[in-house]
Amino acid sequence: MSSVKIELRQDQIDKIHTICDSFGNQSGELINVLHKCQETFGYLPAEVQEVIAEKMEMSAAKVYGVVTFYSFFTMIPKGKHPISICTGTACYVRGAETVLNEFKKQLEIEVGETDVNGVFSLSCLRCVGACGLAPVVQVGDKTYGRVAPDDVKAIIKDYID
Amino acid sequence: MSKYSMHLLVCGGTGCKSQESDIIAEKLKNELLKQGLEETVQVIMTGCFGFCEKGPILKVMPDNTFYTQVKPEDAEEIVEEHVIKGRRVERLLYTDPETEAHVEDSKHMGFYKKQLRIALRNCGVIDPEIIDEYIARDGYSALGEVLANQTPEETIELMKASGLRGRGGAGFPAGLKWDFARKNEADQKYVVCNADEGDPGAFMDRSILEGDPHSVLEAMAIVGRCIGADMGYIYIRAEYPLAIARLKTAIGQARKYGLLGKDILGSDFNFDVDLKYGAGAFVCGEETALIHSMEGERGEPSLKPPFPAESGYMGKPTNVNNVETLANVPVIILKGAEWFSSIGTDTSKGTKVFALAGKINNVGLIEVPMGTTLREVIFEIGGGIKDGKKFKAVQTGGPSGGCLTEKHLDMPISYENLVANGSMMGSGGMIVLDEDDCMVSIAKFYLEFTVEESCGKCAPCRIGNKRLLELLERICEGKGEESDLVRLRNLGEVIKDTSLCGLGQSSPNPVLSTMDNFYDEYLAHVVDKKCPSGVCTDLLEYFIVEENCIGCTACARACPVGCISGERKEPHLINPDTCIKCGACMEKCKFDAVILK
Numbered sequence: 132m133s134s135v136k137i138e139l140r141q142d143q144i145d146k147i148h149t150i151c152d153s154f155g156n157q158s159g160e161l162i163n164v165l166h167k168c169q170e171t172f173g174y175l176p177a178e179v180q181e182v183i184a185e186k187m188e189m190s191a192a193k194v195y196g197v198v199t200f201y202s203f204f205t206m207i208p209k210g211k212h213p214i215s216i217c218t219g220t221a222c223y224v225r226g227a228e229t230v231l232n233e234f235k236k237q238l239e240i241e242v243g244e245t246d247v248n249g250v251f252s253l254s255c256l257r258c259v260g261a262c263g264l265a266p267v268v269q270v271g272d273k274t275y276g277r278v279a280p281d282d283v284k285a286i287i288k289d290y291i292d
Numbered sequence: 293m294s295k296y297s298m299h300l301l302v303c304g305g306t307g308c309k310s311q312e313s314d315i316i317a318e319k320l321k322n323e324l325l326k327q328g329l330e331e332t333v334q335v336i337m338t339g340c341f342g343f344c345e346k347g348p349i350l351k352v353m354p355d356n357t358f359y360t361q362v363k364p365e366d367a368e369e370i371v372e373e374h375v376i377k378g379r380r381v382e383r384l385l386y387t388d389p390e391t392e393a394h395v396e397d398s399k400h401m402g403f404y405k406k407q408l409r410i411a412l413r414n415c416g417v418i419d420p421e422i423i424d425e426y427i428a429r430d431g432y433s434a435l436g437e438v439l440a441n442q443t444p445e446e447t448i449e450l451m452k453a454s455g456l457r458g459r460g461g462a463g464f465p466a467g468l469k470w471d472f473a474r475k476n477e478a479d480q481k482y483v484v485c486n487a488d489e490g491d492p493g494a495f496m497d498r499s500i501l502e503g504d505p506h507s508v509l510e511a512m513a514i515v516g517r518c519i520g521a522d523m524g525y526i527y528i529r530a531e532y533p534l535a536i537a538r539l540k541t542a543i544g545q546a547r548k549y550g551l552l553g554k555d556i557l558g559s560d561f562n563f564d565v566d567l568k569y570g571a572g573a574f575v576c577g578e579e580t581a582l583i584h585s586m587e588g589e590r591g592e593p594s595l596k597p598p599f600p601a602e603s604g605y606m607g608k609p610t611n612v613n614n615v616e617t618l619a620n621v622p623v624i625i626l627k628g629a630e631w632f633s634s635i636g637t638d639t640s641k642g643t644k645v646f647a648l649a650g651k652i653n654n655v656g657l658i659e660v661p662m663g664t665t666l667r668e669v670i671f672e673i674g675g676g677i678k679d680g681k682k683f684k685a686v687q688t689g690g691p692s693g694g695c696l697t698e699k700h701l702d703m704p705i706s707y708e709n710l711v712a713n714g715s716m717m718g719s720g721g722m723i724v725l726d727e728d729d730c731m732v733s734i735a736k737f738y739l740e741f742t743v744e745e746s747c748g749k750c751a752p753c754r755i756g757n758k759r760l761l762e763l764l765e766r767i768c769e770g771k772g773e774e775s776d777l778v779r780l781r782n783l784g785e786v787i788k789d790t791s792l793c794g795l796g797q798s799s800p801n802p803v804l805s806t807m808d809n810f811y812d813e814y815l816a817h818v819v820d821k822k823c824p825s826g827v828c829t830d831l832l833e834y835f836i837v838e839e840n841c842i843g844c845t846a847c848a849r850a851c852p853v854g855c856i857s858g859e860r861k862e863p864h865l866i867n868p869d870t871c872i873k874c875g876a877c878m879e880k881c882k883f884d885a886v887i888l889k
Contacts, residue, residue, distance in 0.1 A: 159606075161588035166530060166569055200590040200747070201571030203530050219492030220687065220723045221649030223737055256531065257574075257741070260495030261307040262649035263344030263656060274310035 139178050146171060147179060151186040158189055161197055165204055174208045210245045210252035212290045214238075217267040219258030226279070227266040231255065233280040234268075237287055250290070296334040298375060303349040303416065305340030305502055306495075306534055312364055313337075313348040319367035324375070333375055339415035339503015342657035343403055346386065351416070356397035359384040389653065389675060406673055408635070409659045410643045411459075411496075411619040415503030420538050423545040426506040432551050434622035435510050435517075439559040444474060444518045451518075451621070453629035455641030460486055460577065460614030461692065461718050461794065463640075463707040466621075472601035473519040473611040481521035482610040483512050484600075485618055486582055487528040487535070490574035491690035492741065494721035496645040497615035499657055501528070501535035504619065505542035509552065509565055511618035514625065516563040519611050524565040527582050531572065539567060574691070574745035577719075578793050579604075579612040581747065592749045593793035614719070616645055636662035640706035650687075650723040651678045660705070667701040670724055681726040685809065689718030691738045691745075692798030694805025695731065714805035716798065730827035731810040732817055736764040738802035746795065753796030756787040760803060769830045772818040781807060832888045834871055834878065838863040840885035847877035847886060 139147075150167045154160035164183060169175050175198050177191075184191040198204045216222075216231045235241060238251050245252035261267050264276025268286065275286055302308075302317040320335045341349045346360035350370070357380055359370070366384060373379045385394040386401055398404050409415075418425035426432070438447050451467030458464045473481060485508055489497040501508060512524040528536060543565055546552040554562045568586045575581045576591040583605050585591035604610025620642060624632045633641045640662040646669065649655050653675035660669060666686060670676070677683050685695040694715035696703075703709050707717050725734065739761040748754045763780050766772045784800030791797045807814060816822045823831040836847070836856075843861040848854075855871045858864030866877070866886075878886040 157588075159586075159588040162569060162571055162585065163588075166571065196590055197588070201573050203570075203572035220690070220721065220737070221493045221647075221655070223492075224650045224723060224725060224729060224734075257490065257492040258495065259306065259310075259531075260498050261310050261344070262493060262495065262647065263307050263347055264310065265649065265655070267310075276311065 137176050137178055139182065143172075144182055147182045148186055151183060156187050158187060161187065161189075161194065162201075165194075165198060169204060174205045176206060207243065207252075208245060208249070209254075211250050212270050213252045213254065215254050215256045215269045217257070217259050217261075217265070217269070218255045219262070219265075221258070221262035222266040225265040229280050230266050230268065230278050230283065233283040234287075237283055251287070296332060298333045299353040300333065300335045300370075300375075301338045301351040301353060301416065302335060303339075303341050303347060304337035304420075305344070305347075305415075305499055307340070307344040308348040309534070311348050313362075315364045316348060316350065316362055316367060319364050320371065323367050323371040327371060327376065329371070329375060336419045337421075338417060339420050340412075340499040340657055341416035342407075342412065342499075342659075343401075343654065344657065345653065345655040349416075350384075351398065356399060358386055358395070358398040358401065360386045402675060403654050403656070403658075403673055406664065406668055407659055408643050408661050410623055410635075411500060411616050411645055412503070412657070412659045413623065414507065415499055415657075418504070420503050420505055421541050423506060423542065423549060423551075426504070430626060431506055431622070432510050434625035435513050435551065436557055437625055438514050438517055439557050439561055444520070447514065447518050447625070448474065450629050451624065454624045454632040455629075455636075455639075456617065456620055456624060456632065457640065457707065458614060459616035459620075459644065459717075459720070461689075461716070463717060466613060466617055469601065469613070470515060470518050470611060472599065473521075473609050476602050476609040478609050480523075480606075480608045481519055482605045482608055483515045483519065483521045483524035484579075484582070484586070484605060484610055484612045485512055485524065485526040486577065486579065486612050486614045487526050487532075488570045488576045488582060489529065489532075489615075489719065490577050490745075491719045491721050493649050493723050494647045494690060494719045496647055496657055496720055498532050498535050500615050500619050500645075501532070502538055505535075505539050506546065507619045507622055508539075508615055509542055509546050511613075511621035512565055513552065513556065513561075513563045514621055515611055515613065515618070517561055519609070521609075521611070522562045522564070524563065525568045525586060525605070526565060527568045527570055527576070527586055529570045529572065536567065536569075543567075573747070574741070575747045575793070575795050578795060581793065582612065583610065590747070592747045593795075595792060616720070637704060637706045639708055644705065644717065644720055646720045646722045648674050648722050648724070651681065651726040651729070652676070652724040653678055662706050663704040665702050665704055666696065669705070669722070670701070674724065677724065677726050681728065683724070684727050684729055685725045685731065685806075687715075687723040687725065687734065687802070688721065689716035689798075689801070690721045691741050692716060692794065692801055693718045693721075694801045695725070695734070695809055696805075697809045714801065714808055716801070728825055728827070730823050730825040731806040731813050732764065732768055732823075733825075733827050735803045735806045736761065736768055739764055739799070742795070742799040746799075750790075750792040750796060752787045752790040753792070753799065756783060756791075757796070757799055759783060760787065760800060764803070767814070767817045768823075768828045770817070770821045770828075774815070774818050776818060777807070777811075777814055826889060829888075830873075832873075833868050834866050834873065834875070835887050835889050836864050836866055836877075837885050837887055840883050842883060842885075844882075846880045846882070850876040850880040852876060 180194045268275045350359040456466045581591040581593040600610040841863040848856040855867040
């Protein structure tokens with residue numbers, strides 16, 4: 132998995148330490164710590180993982196192993212408007228794949244990537260449970276239902292100022 | 293609550309909420325305020341009604357009026373017409389597709405007629421954020437009964453007699469599971485609720501947690517009392533923010549009321565519940581993987597035995613039950629084992645919730661007695677196939693299940709029947725497929741899912757499924773051979789026999805069951821290099837429809853390889869042998885004469 136090289140400022144390091152402390156630096160709480168850190172930073176770059184590992188007295192490899200195991204954690208910063216296409220079965224049989232392809236084409240990025248301006252990122256998710264609206268697309272907190280490939284341009288336009 | 297003479301129930305489930313149902317509720321409240329009716333009419337955000345296809349849903353009580361596809365701008369009319377003048381807003385009523393008549397209340401809707409809601413009893417009825425509403429519907433009285441009048445052994449015997457089986461997939465008898473955990477002595481035991489609903493297309497657990505969180509908390513306390521645990525955890529996906537929020541509210545309220553915490557209801561029983569978050573891994577639905585994940589590790593399964601009942605969370609005896617299983621528990625305690633076991637078939641008791649989705653008219657969440665046939669579910673409750681298409685198959689059990697066809701439609705639904713026919717109950721996803729769906733592609737879709745979600749611990753699942761997927765990809769690209777079908781089957785059987793956990797042991801099911809039921813489709817892909825449903829693009833060819841072609845030559849000029857021939861003003865022809873399938877002709881044609889077939 133590719134990652135972005137960043138320098139953490141002291142206050143950011145302090146923040147991570149505070150999060151680890153709030154969970155008692157318990158190794159069993161690693162997933163909760165990662166959730167909190169991802170909430171704070173938007174993603175989990177290697178540098179953040181290293182600080183967590185040191186603070187919680189475990190190897191960076193273990194932290195990395197957990198981060199990469201779960202699809203909810205990401206090492207790449209998401210765009211300002213993260214776009215998620217539901218590829219659960221209900222959406223799939225109602226044409227989610229063609230919608231996804233249209234987003235790829237329009238945004239010129241692949242799944243898991245963020246565009247060069249950092250505005251949009253594209254991901255797939257498995258079932259948001261709004262199967263009555265299939266196929267479903269989420270942009271940030273907003274849900275679009277019954278999306279057809281022809282609607283994609285208009286959805287993207289909503290977020291370009 | 294008695295001061296209100298009318299209630300407006302607005303669905304607050306995820307499906308309806310994403311269609312602005314919270315704004316509808318807000319507008320209704322404003323309208324009532326404007327009319328000075330806020331003291332007599334109450335607006336309640338409830339859990340899911342199940343009829344997601346026609347959401348957002350608004351139900352008016354006590355007259356049972358069922359409004360569908362309500363929009364925020366309808367609020368004014370509803371208050372003015374229905375609430376004040378007592379006249380139903382006709383255009384918002386559900387229209388029966390057969391008679392084309394408006395159906396006034398939910399009791400007469402085909403969607404609800406055959407349903408029996410036990411696990412979903414409070415969804416769409418109560419406000420999940422107010423504990424008093426749950427208590428008003430006999431909530432926490434099962435816990436009271438267990439604490440005051442039953443020994444743990446008696447409660448376990450009652451559960452065994454009821455015949456309740458796990459609703460998360462494998463169908464293990466719940467009472468037996470509790471008994472194992474009880475008999476393993478330890479200083480500390482745990483109750484775990486498995487709310488890691490990872491099966492794409494299934495959302496019953498989430499709906500229960502969103503619509504009736506207290507039923508799960510009450511059941512967990514009952515389990516705790518039975519097995520001798522004072523701590524429970526709900527392992528829930530981080531992708532379910534609304535369910536998490538409602539659970540947190542519910543836990544807070546239950547603690548305040550003394551229904552969680554120390555000396556519950558004046559007994560010496562202590563029990564508390566906390567949340568643990570998943571982070572998106574399908575395999576964590578497997579109980580040993582779930583427990584590893586709760587411990588902050590990678591969610592990899594481990595070999596059983598030891599079972600969690602012997603050594604689970606933190607190495608202590610742990611009882612893991614799924615959300616829907618738990619939601620059944622309080623009712624069984626109150627109404628008795630005999631009542632529950634009178635519903636269903638010989639071996640599968642009670643009801644099952646299914647998430648009905650795909651090419652079906654009434655997408656939604658339904659609950660039916662075990663023993664109901666697939667035909668009743670799909671054609672009566674589900675309202676048949678979308679756009680008048682032909683039914684082809686129904687996929688049950690998610691990525692671990694298989695496809696059932698026309699010949700299985702009259703089979704009563706039970707754990708055993710589904711397995712005997714190459715599928716499984718799973719968590720209860722039911723995806724309906726029509727004549728336009730390619731079964732090879734569907735199998736490939738599920739395999740893509742499994743390959744992505746395989747944890748990688750054991751070789752058969754990690755490597756085998758990848759090879760299985762590659763074979764399917766080749767077949768869909770038209771590069772398959774007949775011998776590949778033998779390979780698919782052999783490899784599938786080996787993966788099933790040798791994988792470590794339930795994920796790998798069932799992952800080839802979508803492939804094997806579609807091969808059993810749709811072998812001719814596989815053959816068409818490998819022998820004729822055709823996709824009969826017209827889904828696999830690599831196997832399609834471009835054609836010119838003679839009647840539509842006016843001979844404008846636009847396609848011939850656009851073709852980069854010059855494979856289109858024909859005179860001006862005469863129908864043109866594509867030579868399939870030289871066509872590179874770039875689609876330029878189709879893009880250029882203004883008369884829809886170029887088609888893919």
